[in-house]
Amino acid sequence: MNIYITYGTSDYLSPYHEKYEPSLLLEGNSNSSLVYETEGDNPFSEKHEYEIINQRGTLSGAGYVVMNHIPVTDEGRSLFEERFQNRAGLVEQEPGFVGIRVLRPLHQDPYIVMTLWESQGDFANWQQSKAYEEAHKTRGTSKGLPENLFSGKSFVKEYMVVK
Template sequence: MFMYITYGTKEYLEEKIPAGSLLLEGNSSAAAIYESDGENPFQEHHSYEIINKRGDLQGAGFAVMNHIPVSEEGRSRFEDRFQNRAGLVDNEPGFHAIRILRPVSNDPYIVLTLWDSQASFVSWQQSKAYHDAHKDRGTSSGLPQDLFTGPSFVKEYVVERT
């Protein structure tokens, strides 16, 4: 299973995205995502293999993409961590879906989560489950920092259309 992502203005993407895509609107840009076993529907795109998934993309109102640049040498350890994740987010109120996305080319990994609303996402970030899921970050029990080629960054979007 693959996920294809393209970026642009909301107006441009509204004209170009196929049925079944999600249109995501951020503060300064928009994105369209399409999940499929088939062909990529976008002319300009970023391609990802879905290595872990839970939940349904449809019906969500808010999306968060955590972009994580991982070194070539660190890919297997990074993926193993997510393949064996505790899954605490899966039971949070307002949670819809998670996708762990392995880049097909030179892009960073993406951890995509979809929520009912931004408030649901913020509640997750403030929860004990979030603290437990991230307790090893930055410690000797967590992933070594040399696995990463740069800092991660997060983009948040309102889901405009499903």
């Protein structure tokens, strides 16, 4: 299963959202994007193409989406993926959780860990939870992923789902 992402204004992306299902039309602070999940080919001219390497839940029902973009070195890909394949899965038990997708880039894009929530408040509650603390307890420690695994700084984009 793959996910393809394209960017533009909500007005530009709306016809694609209607044409390609299941897809999510997302509106952020500075841009909008369309996320299309399919077994088929990429219908967009942009090459933001990802293979889903870990998933739980669905795309439908989400009202809020968080995408953590994580640049990983070529040498670090297998260790990064192994960690996410063996993750504890604590987020799935949180109120308001809808889904998660861990996305391997097929080109030069960073990995994306995409979590889907019923609301922005549900995501904020997750960040303040004991489960979040537990899931991220090794970050920045000798038990966490080594810093040389990353080829740059990660960044997060947050979006509201356009219904």
